[in-house]
Amino acid sequence: MEPRIPGEIRLQRQAEPEAAIAAETRTLVIGPYQTRRDAGGEPRPPLARLDEAVGLAAAIELDVADRLLVTVQQIRPSTYLGKGRVEEIAGRIEADGIRLVVMDCALSPVQQRNLEKAWGVKVIDRTGLILEIFGRRASTREGTLQVEHAHLAYQRSRLVRSWTHLERQRGGFGFLGGPGETQIEADRRMIQERMTRIERELETVTRTRGLHRRSRRRVPYPIVALVGYTNAGKSTLFNRLTRAEVLAENMLFATLDPTARAIKLPHGETAILSDTVGFISDLPTMLIAAFRATLEDVIEADILLHVRDIAHEDAEAQGADVAQVLAELGIEPDADRIIEVWNKADLLDEAERERLLNLSRPNGVKDAPKPVLLSALTGEGIDRLMSRIEARIAAARTSFAVILEPAQGAELHWLYENAEVLDRREDASGTLHLVVRVAPEKEPRFLNRFGAARRLKGSA
Template sequence: MQGQSADGASVSAPAPTGRALVILPLLPGETSTRQPQARLAEAVALAEAIRLDVPHCEVVKVARPDPASLFGRGTAERIGGMAEAFEADLVVIDHALSPVQQRNLERICMAKVIDRTGLILEIFGERARTREGQLQVELAALTYQRSRLVRSWTHLERQRGGFGFLGGPGESQLELDRRLIAERITRLKRELEEVRRTRGLHRASRQRGDTPLVALVGYTNAGKSTLFNRLSGADVTAQDMLFATLDPTVRQVPLPSGRTIALSDTVGFISDLPTQLVAAFRATLEEVQAADVILHVRDVSHPDSEAQKADVERVLAELGIDAENDPRVVEVLNKTDLLPATARGALGMRLTNQRMMEGAERAVAVSALTGLGLDDLLDTLDRRLSSGWRVMELSIDLADGRALAWLYAHGQVLDRRDEEGMARLRVALDPADAARFETQFAAG
């Protein structure tokens, strides 16, 4: 398969890593706000994110879950027959499987079987680029792998990215593997504790420098990295692909008032996000907990936008953040360029009415791709970060450049008139900064 590079040259697409069937089991009593076909499409997209060729996907109703194989032998054999017919060497089950169910399905289907958690970990293993990201993903993968050990330490021998769940030499030296994995997990936790300490020092340094932290969160592929690049001028990977970027990044971004924020891009969330990942990415997610403003980026053009919102809010709740009531959370309704004109108009009216009723902006409509609405978003950040500030009327000698520079660096100058050698200023300052100014400078 061929595509085009940015300069128009023909380039070859990466070769597929294998052929996979994708099966979504529907179990009795399960509740989901998503339609089965939308869930199946997401599972296929996850498989394609690591270049798996998916010749067939299917929703399978399970009347009575079998503890031994989830589906029961007859259905499992039918799935195995499809794997053979489609020449698939992998079966992706978009559901959690116990180690026993996974091994039994592999024996029945005569193919490698991987569940949703294993697939997401495989994607993360391939995508992590920074040392911190790799440490976090490896810890999550080994925690998951330790309970299974259907492949022995395979990620040390792989020829591709990922963590070896898609293939390997088989079950050998299991006791040695268990000991090696346990020792490696202990080392990883120590290294990640150092990462947490370093991140804490960086946060403390930013706070001492009066640099507010703004964290981006959202469902994977909601457009966080595109928005991050637009606001910061950075070049973080941004593709129309699930989990296109994993590694946490922080950049300085100026606001209209002249003050600077630290903007942090975080890993994308997804429904049924493996608990191992939430735990392993604790150091990164602490950036969200410590943020002065949390921007929840949503793809409003997606048919499951509301369900995706609920999934993100569930993960935030695990971090102790009540998205509905936490005043730090602002929804960024992204990809408005993909909405029909009538839907865009209705969204604008709804947000205007919401602001009038609540007296605060809880949501901003933007298109990170085209830049539409980004000025409104920056203004909203300015207002959010300035709420609770003191507004001071000051007269500063024009010769006192140090005091004037300090005010512009730490506050928001709302009005200025220069007359009779004095700068007459109306300035909004954080209460702590106002006290510091009064201590450091003689203000008239």
């Protein structure tokens, strides 16, 4: 058994740049898939699932030396894979100098330990890999705490494994080292104490976010939240709409912490646009719970933009996965506030682009939900999206006809600050005839100030 290593030496080793460690870690990604059907009723192609797993490994810069697709007829309780397949992979690992195996499935602690013994290398499952990515990506205090809490919950069930120890708490390559077998019960108690402290800190952070959210509601501006499968182009669209510089790369989970910016709609209305973490198939339950606070903006948003990579071969299954996560957050996938955005139109050939454009055009059916085809990268279709957002917000608002005398400058200023001015005409005497649209929460103040305003037919 490896002796305990003093904490200061461990910390010094951990200070090595994680990217450099990853670049030297020859990794084998294994896709051990049973035949299954997604929510949409169609089987998710195994090769697409394996490609995604390789993308997850690449997101933390691991050196993926090889990939292996394995068809699993029956899951073995001890090693997940059958004995013959385990031995075959052991020879491949030794021949290729593999140091880390990523199993794109959920392994029990026993299965993980037994595979490590059989193969003589570190083994992590899909949950562990996603946790490592989140550990690398988290930058805000809230995000860091949530990742650490989820990581500790994951580690707590695996303290029987010889390389796991509490002192590797932070995000990063928790699977690339460890002090050896330790005092299990003491470690478990220390983990629980740390998790309790994190929960208290998260309560404080969540209260602060709640205060910020309530202050926005007092303004108030409608909230538009971007949701979608990871790498669907949400951050690129966010940057396009807000002229911000949020990290937007062709990389899974490039965005983790939520970002919000103000945007102007076509008629001058201000809205808050929020970018969120991308969803993914088989998202660990502990992460859904841990990031529920981060996703509160999604739950409370007035409009949800479901961004889809329409050029991806697995677009339908990805859309179904997002719908499933939204349902777990209490949001119906066909809710009126959801606008589907078909992104990456620039990657389509001309025939497919024209076909999807026809599908996205209004067909005269009232309230028929239609997606918006666009390219966040080139800007194509952005105007259509902005008009659709404004129309969806307007559907829940009331329009009024207001008449103002020339001397009522203060009232005119109030209208421009607190309502959407849709039309403005001035007659020969200087009297203004306005059509304005008012948010429900501002209606009482509006009617108190403009009691003679006339509600227009067809308004909400």
